[in-house]
Amino acid sequence: MIRSTTRRKMFGEWRLWGVLGVLCAASCGVQAAPQPARIIFDTDMGNDIDDALALSMLHSFEARGEAKLLAVTITKDNQWAAPYVDLVNTFYGRGNLSIGVVRNGVTREDSPYIRVPSERKRADGTPLHRHDLRDGKAAPDAVDVLRRVLAGEQDNAVTMVQVGFSTNLARLLDSPPDRHSPLNGTELVRRKVRLLSAMAGAFPTGDREYNVHMDLKSAQRLFAQWPTPIVASGFEIGLAILYPASSIEKHFAYVPEHPVAEAYRLYQKMPYNRPTWDLTSVLYAVRPDENYFDLSAPGKISAKDDGHTQFEANANGTHRYLIATPAQRPRILEALVNLASQPPAALPAGLTATAGAVRR
Numbered sequence: 001m002i003r004s005t006t007r008r009k010m011f012g013e014w015r016l017w018g019v020l021g022v023l024c025a026a027s028c029g030v031q032a033a034p035q036p037a038r039i040i041f042d043t044d045m046g047n048d049i050d051d052a053l054a055l056s057m058l059h060s061f062e063a064r065g066e067a068k069l070l071a072v073t074i075t076k077d078n079q080w081a082a083p084y085v086d087l088v089n090t091f092y093g094r095g096n097l098s099i100g101v102v103r104n105g106v107t108r109e110d111s112p113y114i115r116v117p118s119e120r121k122r123a124d125g126t127p128l129h130r131h132d133l134r135d136g137k138a139a140p141d142a143v144d145v146l147r148r149v150l151a152g153e154q155d156n157a158v159t160m161v162q163v164g165f166s167t168n169l170a171r172l173l174d175s176p177p178d179r180h181s182p183l184n185g186t187e188l189v190r191r192k193v194r195l196l197s198a199m200a201g202a203f204p205t206g207d208r209e210y211n212v213h214m215d216l217k218s219a220q221r222l223f224a225q226w227p228t229p230i231v232a233s234g235f236e237i238g239l240a241i242l243y244p245a246s247s248i249e250k251h252f253a254y255v256p257e258h259p260v261a262e263a264y265r266l267y268q269k270m271p272y273n274r275p276t277w278d279l280t281s282v283l284y285a286v287r288p289d290e291n292y293f294d295l296s297a298p299g300k301i302s303a304k305d306d307g308h309t310q311f312e313a314n315a316n317g318t319h320r321y322l323i324a325t326p327a328q329r330p331r332i333l334e335a336l337v338n339l340a341s342q343p344p345a346a347l348p349a350g351l352t353a354t355a356g357a358v359r360r
């Protein structure tokens with residue numbers, strides 16, 4: 001009796017709150033929840049370790065409802081890059097995410113951090129990490145993936161994050177109409193992409209930077225032809241904000257075989273701190289309005305024949321570069337560390353949490 005009276009009373013209160021809610025939504029200016037940033041991640045996974053940490057961040061952003069990862073495309077032309085990306089995606093619960101690879105790209109050399117985790121075996125001889133893309137040669141062409149994914153998106157909906165060479169995106173711009181879209185690549189990008197957040201160049205010095213000079217022709221085409229705004233994270237940004245080795249040792253210890261921590265240990269002799277180049281491009285892409293960074297004046301970035309970058313201020317320009325003041329850097333680093341090391345909601349089948357580890 002008491003219970004049913006209480007229930008009726010609660011039901012009455014719920015109805016009252018429901019009515020108030022409807023009235024308030026109509027008149028109190030209640031805002032809809034922000035939509036997740038729709039991200040395509042273009043990476044030279046395997047050349048430096050920041051790409052792996054940047055991919056972890058994107059998975060954390062998706063778990064938090066702040067981003068939706070649409071595809072990963074790869075500009076490192078090595079057969080282990082795509083398997084490692086698939087392995088990390090599977091670890092974070094997104095093993096079906098589309099992966100596209102470059103053909104006839106630059107940097108073909110092998111890299112232990114993308115090869116060794118894929119080859120790790122259990123005592124019974126089965127792979128430690130149960131992901132299904134075991135060889136990059138089996139992955140589709142990056143431009144085909146880019147065109148398919150973009151064609152399926154709403155207009156002005158996609159944020160592109162490019163943290164390697166410009167090979168794939170320059171080829172996308174030059175791509176003709178196909179089965180995915182009647183638009184050529186440049187028009188498809190103009191229609192669908194709201195922002196390109198790119199780790200590229202050096203500002204304002206214009207120093208030669210790896211991502212630009214390793215595939216200079218593609219970088220030149222990208223900066224000359226990209227039809228929507230570009231925000232570049234220059235070499236100096238990540239260089240001034242170092243990812244701490246202590247975070248790899250401590251924050252990734254929730255599982256003994258963390259594929260990103262393992263990659264970090266394989267990349268260089270521990271302990272070492274590493275610049276956060278690619279991580280900063282991801283942070284800006286997903287949270288552009290949270291004042292982590294200042295922005296340069298608008299202008300035009302170009303890549304010179306000697307591999308240097310040049311920025312010319314111009315009120316009508318659509319390019320800017322990130323600025324991180326000394327006062328801003330600790331807050332940026334804290335966000336990067338927390339996002340890169342955030343555990344997935346559940347560990348993949350076959351992996352067990354570290355005994356006694358506290359899940360944060």
Ligand SMILES: [Ca+2]
Nearest residue numbers: 086095132133
């Ligand atoms: Ca897969």
Ligand SMILES: [Ca+2]
Nearest residue numbers: 044051163164
């Ligand atoms: Ca990179």
